[in-house]
Amino acid sequence: MPPMDDTNEDANKLSSTLLQDPSPTQPLLSKPYPPLDHPSTSETIEDQSKFLQISYNYGPRTFKDWPFLLLFSLLVLATFGFGIFASVNRNPHHSQVSSYFYNSSSSTCSLIDVREPSFLSHPISLNALKWSVLKSLIWTLVATLILSVPFVLFVLLLLKHYTKQIVYVSLPFFVIVPVFLDVYWFVACTVSSSCSESFPLAYRILILVFILLIIGVIVWIFVVNWHRIELTIKIICVAANALSQNLGLFGVLPGLTLVLVLYYAPIVVFLVFARFNGKVVPKEKNGEYSCVWKQDSWVPAYFALAILTMLWSATAMIEAQVYVVSGTIAQWYFSKDYDRPKKSLRTTLRNAFGPSSGTVCLSGLLVCVVRMVRAMVDSARREDAAGIVNLILRCCVNALIAGFDFLNKFTINFAAITGEAYCASARMSCELLKRNLLSAAFVETVSTRILAGIVFVLSAIYAIVVCLIIKAVGHLGVDAYFVAAMAWLLLLVVLGYFVHVLDDVIDTVYVCYAIDRDKGDVCKEEAHEVYVQLPISRSQRSAYSARTPVVV
Template identity: 85%
Template sequence: MDSSKEDPNKLSSSLQDPTPTQPLLSKPYPPPLDHPASPVPATLRPTTSQPSDDHSQLLQISYNYGPRPFKDWPFLLLFSLLILATFAFGIFASVHRNPHHSQVSSFFYNSTSSTCAILEVTQPSFFSSPISINALKSSVLKSLIWTLVITLILSVPFVLFVLLLLKHYTKQLVYISLPFFVIVPVFLDIYWFVACHVSSRCSEALPLAYRILIFVFILLIIGVVIWIFVVNWHRIELTINIIGVAANGLWQNLGLFGVLPGLTLGLFLYYAPIVVFLVFARFNGKIVPKEKNGEYYCVWKQDGWVPAYYALAILTMLWSATAMIEAQVYVISGTIAQWYFSKDYDRPKKSLRSALRNAFGPSSGTVCLSGLLVGVVRFVRAMVDNARNEDASGIVNLILRCCVNALMAAFDFLNKFTINFAAITGEAYCTSARMTYELLKRNLLSAAFVETVSTRVLAGIIFVLSVLYAIVVCLIVRAVGHLGVEAYFVAAMAWLLLLVVLGFFVNVLDNVIDTVYVCYAIDRDKDDVCKQEVHEVYVHLPISRSQRSAFSARTPMVV
């Protein structure tokens, strides 16, 4: 009898965690060599069935392939109500607009009825001034349109070609591009200075002193760029490998290049009716008499609710833009994470569709909350910058600005990896923020950072490539279109368009780098290796901001 009473206690004590008070993601790294491995694969184990202080959850962080519950749904509800209110009041404004808004000059004051009456009916005109047919048929406009269309068409294979080069020839492309980071800006600076000195129109508009000042200022900016690369030269080799790994992961998921622009196009289509509503909202009001110096005349008086609707619609558009940006990051992270945690012989199927379903389904509230927080942070930062531009003096203002900037920087870093972690695990925003911070802190000994040099290198590469393309366009337009100075304008527009497209590509690649970084931290947390080639590169990242280890200082774990 005594032994039978003791058996349940022994059984219950054996099932309990040996360290039940230890918080999530708080075990030291690396784990002991005799740490028992779970017979169940990490990707098949549930992630939400145990309390957050359970030590066994340390090995459960991985991509959540199963059904995900809805998280942060109150923010999705708030966002939906905001959209419904915007469209409802917009439809009301369109239906109840005053057709006499553009006919104020046709109204006169009727002293008998003390109201404004229409004198004559005039047909509204959509154009205040006729369009010059000659302007539409000018060679400059035709050259500009054809150049932009051809640039937009060529940008797709151009981006794929750059991605292919980064995947196979990252080192060669980076080292070839590095000298052009200096040569191209210096050449353009000297060319502009000489051309402006030769041109009588430019030399008259800009005196010699101003030209020299601009010339020296651009050289100083180039010097700062050179200094940045000299200081970070010891990390160039690491940067090359990080870019190569990210390019390989993006090459395995080329469907992102079709979905992400589609989401951006969908955002603009969603904006179209709101813009129409804003235009029609201006037509809501009435023509009323107004007295000035003893004389009455008719003026347009807008309804009092119109400014409030403008504020509502603009707030909805801003929140929608930030939410769409976060949704794109979520889709990138979810797709790349599935590629990372899959085996080479078992590539994930429908990973992009799964990431889209999660982003606009169970995690839509998390995306909305992240977009709201990003919008608030941007608004606060704009207010701080505006206060700085107004030369607000005082030690209190200085302290407040420093505190706000520190908080904004901390939030940007935390939010940067929070949405990546939410896309991987499907957790709520606050839970993802806490778990991400603890994960990176425990595995990387600090609030670790992804290699920021890679962003600067990629930005330099796309700048060089777009400038070279613009030079070729300028030569072709001058030869074929027989244009003079106008060819520079056409080439500048082509450069800007290609730079925007390549900038979008770099933004996607940056998000891939961040996602792979979080996945690598999860691997370290589980003492696992899902992608050996990633560990061989990311293991060389400095574990703290103060440590600058050489590229060959550490060796990756091989399993």
């Protein structure tokens, strides 16, 4: 075995540096440093080289976690198979139960009147539907959906080149816009006789003060984290630059969402037809018989199967989108400026729905289970279930959920980069961040809040403009506010999806930066200049400081 003098000397230097400045928020050094978990005499050189070889896997990948892909495929096949059976064997007399009568001689129900329901007997009133409001709503939503594409690209361009300006310009609007809407609603409701009758003055004042308190909490959050605003701006700029270099994601990710919607359509039809599987049977009540609809016993089980399949498919598709974002951004990160990656998006899609499809299915299953458990815990909390046993179980479940969130934070990002299985990716990503004194719990939560605030401000301004235009060119009156609110909600959803993608980019660059630090390499210097300013993990730093003197 080679001598350990150089390694011990480096470790002593690093130990003295950490002990001289025990501040837990000191940024990482800008120059590369050796891995923090130095091997003891029992560790082998092969383990060290294994740690240093983490990088993007460009070569062919083997199938990982394939049993979960098989389980998911069987679940989908069973859902579609029983759905087709339910559609073919449905009872056409389901809607004619009222036309059946009980035949005492045969003790059965007989059909006496078979007539198709006449939709003309209940004419639709255009006045009841408010056709003018509906037409304005449709045109407004269509225009908003069309304009959302250039709007998202425009926001991305602003975040790439003018991040600091747009953040500092938007910060006052985080307070101005909610306060304006709150006060405007209070005044408008006071002036309107119908609204003032529905909401007495005491309720209006209570709502006004409550919203102002929420705005005050938001202001307090930004004041407390003001020292991190500059770092957040740089992180957003790096992520926006990375996303602008891979604009193909804006076509693929919505396409995957559309595929999920088309995949859901036949399952919804199967669920509707499954309700028609049954028969009309006599039912005795108080000595009198009547004819009722009795559903087949297997229908509830099919509903449970189909709903489980839909939930698992939704979470798996979300994880697949994160995988696609991570794999594409990682190829851009590890490529040289003069050697841009070719077909990176196609390669990532092939990996996501090929060798790593089992990993994506496993990740989606775990996320689905955790969300269901969290929903059950929240439901039990709302019901205020008493008892020490319920309290202990709730605490244990919350601890398990928190542990899963901790382990799952960067697992799918790491799997997209290396092609490893889910469990190996979870373990290796935690070890990678631990060796480099980086936190596995969060990257920079302020960036998400600022982006959400920017999205809210931009969508609110758009809704105000839409409301003014509708009131100027139309005669909808109060209904103009409803149309503007729907336009605001649609644009907020689109921009919220954009923020979600940008958050995935931030996480991916963070993992890539950790891999660079682990190897002592610099693939994207602009990313290193920003992420090196992130605070050191408090727990990992103290643990290393306690261990270092033993190496002497």
